[in-house]
Amino acid sequence: MAGIYIHIPFCRKACHYCNFHFSTLLQNKNAVVQALLKEIEWQKEQLPGQSIHTVYFGGGTPSLLEARELDSILNTLHRHYAIAPDTEFTLEANPDDIDAEHLHNWSVMGINRLSLGVQSFRDQDLQWMNRAHNAGQALRSVELALSSGFSNLTIDLIYGTPGLSDEAWEANVNRAFELGVPHLSCYALTVEPRTALEQMIRKEQMADTDPEQQARQFLQLMDWTAAAGYEHYEISNFARPGWRSRHNSSYWQGIPYLGFGPGAHSFDGKRRRWNVANNALYVRSIEQGTIPFEEEELTPVNRFNEYVMTALRTLEGIDLEKLSRDFGEEALAHTLHEIKKHEDKGLIVSTERSIRLTREGKLYADGIAADLFRE
Structure with a gap:
């Protein structure tokens, strides 16, 4: 879908x-x-x-x-x-x-x-x-x-x-x-x-x-x-x-989508693309038979970081089984190691299945996600 x-x-x-x-x-x-x-x-x-x-x-x-x-x-x-x-x-x-x-x-x-x-x-x-x-x-x-x-x-x-x-x-x-x-x-x-x-x-x-x-x-x-x-x-x-x-x-959830119109973004699971954010240039390019866009191929690290950033913002949090399946045991070990300091501060709660933000942790969602990113 x-x-x-x-x-x-x-x-x-x-x-x-x-x-x-x-x-x-x-x-x-x-x-x-x-x-x-x-x-x-x-x-x-x-x-x-x-x-x-x-x-x-x-x-x-x-x-x-x-x-x-x-x-x-x-x-x-x-x-x-x-x-x-x-x-x-x-x-x-x-x-x-x-x-x-x-x-x-x-x-x-x-x-x-x-x-x-x-x-x-x-x-x-x-x-x-x-x-x-x-x-x-x-x-x-x-x-x-x-x-x-x-x-x-x-x-x-x-x-x-x-x-x-x-x-x-x-x-x-x-x-x-x-x-x-x-x-x-x-x-x-x-x-x-x-x-x-x-x-x-x-x-x-x-x-x-x-x-x-x-x-x-x-x-x-x-x-x-x-x-x-x-x-x-x-x-x-x-x-x-x-x-x-x-x-x-x-x-x-990382489900693919297509974006149409000036400035719209698309995602197919591995690539992101975005149309030019200029109405006149968009119209002129389409009239000449070309869709004016740029795109980037997401590396495994890019996809890991995007998953962490989006999933951590949700009620369900980071699904550890999905993280291991999609990104490997090394990524899982990295994540479990990096969350410890946030758990100690009461900003994250973790189980065998997930990592979720606490009420207070939601105040620091972006910073916590950045700490979990891989380079």
Whole structure:
């Protein structure tokens, strides 16, 4: 089985913190979609004999697609790939795009999971982030999506922003609980290079993030979601039983996927490839009959390090049998040796079958993974 990721590189507005590839020049959208359709067709031999179990429209803002554009993409996928009957079709959407007509069209086309970029239910947070929607739209988008039959719904929330008190953070999370949202993706604000946020902080026009605040609010989040019955199944993801993201779970399990569109990534188990993150160059190359991408062959060490990094972030942790089977006894011995100092600090718990992060260990996930890497 395999997955498909489709990158829609357009947004109405540039959020201060975002470093994903996108453009606010919407007049180029049709040209990108036409090029995307060709790429989807040309890549059909990349997953021979494999059925597609997840399709994910990310961005950017996929909800900016017109109904005919989204329909043409979905029809092209069905024509050229073996789409399983129970495939999870996820569409990322902004609250300001949510209305009855859009929801009806998406449902009819086969979209069965929505990811709403809520980020916060507070106007002051949304204005600080430079989001295109307001708090009222955030609330109404969730209510309308759920009442329209999109029970498989996730929302994004951001914590650790300057000025976000613990009480305000709790109110945001509680609002999601009250609405009955079955899945949450929650991220600490990250100051990425070359973003508007990074520039404003550097010029002292905006306060920097506070690591202590972010750690505290992450610990609070873990306590609140556990009490509300959510599984903390990946560092940033929380789901009521049965509502995990199948697409993202496939990433963490190393399942192959194809990425289409400018800036999209693909993985076949041994190689990674990524399309050029430039809309004009992407369109021009496709028009000339070439898919503009780069790729790298992953060495056994690369694959080991990627497995450790992703698996350690999940609820199940590192599977020691899989690690031994896929990477050898030497890799297993290395891992068991390197975890000792983290076990002694109470950051890792290990059994005969797995290595998992403790509650406190999740605060240091990236650093612990780096300690386990091989060179």
